[in-house]
Amino acid sequence: MSLPSGATPDSDPSPDPRRSLLQRLVDLIRPGPETTQELVETLVVAERNGVLGAESRLMLEGVLRLADMTAGDALVAAPRMNLLDIDAAYETLLGQVIRTAHSRFPVYQGERENIIGILLAKDLLKLQRAPKLNLRALLRPAVFIPESKGLNDLLREFRETHNHLAIVVDEFGRTAGLITIEDVLEEIVGEIEDEFDTDDDEGDIFALTDGSWRVAGTTPVEQINAYFGAELGACTDSDLQVAFETIGGLVAHELGHVPARGESVRLGPLDFVVLHTRGGAVRWFKVSRAAAAAA
Helix, strand or coil, X not given: CCCCCCCCCCCCCCCCCCCCHHHHHHHHCCCCCCCHHHHHHHHHHHHHCCCCCHHXXXXXXXXXXXXXXXXXXXXXXXXXXXXXXXCCCHHHHHHHHHHHCCCEEEEEECEEXXXXXXXXXXXXXXXXXXXXXXXHHHCECCCEEEXXXXXXXXXXXXXXXXXXXXXXXXXXXXXEEEEEHHHHHHHHHCCCXXXXXCCHHHCCEEECCCCCEEEECCCEHHHHHHHHCCCCCCEEECCEEECCCEHHHHHHHHHCCCCCCCCEEEECCEEEEEEEEECCEEEEEEEEECHHXXX
């Protein structure tokens, strides 16, 4: 039997169903890009020619970046993890859940490294109706993955197993941090906004009707000083002088730990209350003038 013109004995005219849609689209581009960077440049040209919208191009670039990223690139570091102690009192656990406003929590026993399961915030409410219920019975199995695990593979596992959180361990078996399905998706679509998020052009400081302000944790200290007429800035520890660029970093230093929702601290003439955190970093503060300063 004769072969079609241009075909070889090893060629297969039927498309391979295992090849992704993106791979098949790449095959249609002539000449085909040979590197990821060339493919990104092709997407830019496609946007310029009106073939792709700006949002579509950014998402496709996110997909391409995801292929080269691992869990270690997107995790929440271990010191910033909000953990629950299995031996803590119910009131303590409930207070921590309310302050941090997460839906899932790794639970440890004894040392923070000893993670024994995952607790869903909604499951904790079951203890209100049945105080004698063993908290350990409410735990879901914890999923452990290595830092080197590719985000593509991790996203597929999240979808198949319906897990939304995994504990990341380093090459020595120690806890490096955690990663959620939201962390992975944000690498594709950008930051997933919530009710505390705003556009960049809206600024970092917002006046509220009660006479206080809502301030982003990433606001430069210089901007805080200029806006409120304060003199916040360098902090001195013994003989070591440490300068902080953002108000979030300055507040964390004053507290001596990663701030949690609801915590407050006074800096100069201003009172700062943590409104919202994500990944161990403060997203928003509520700021008001101290009583003495206001008087």
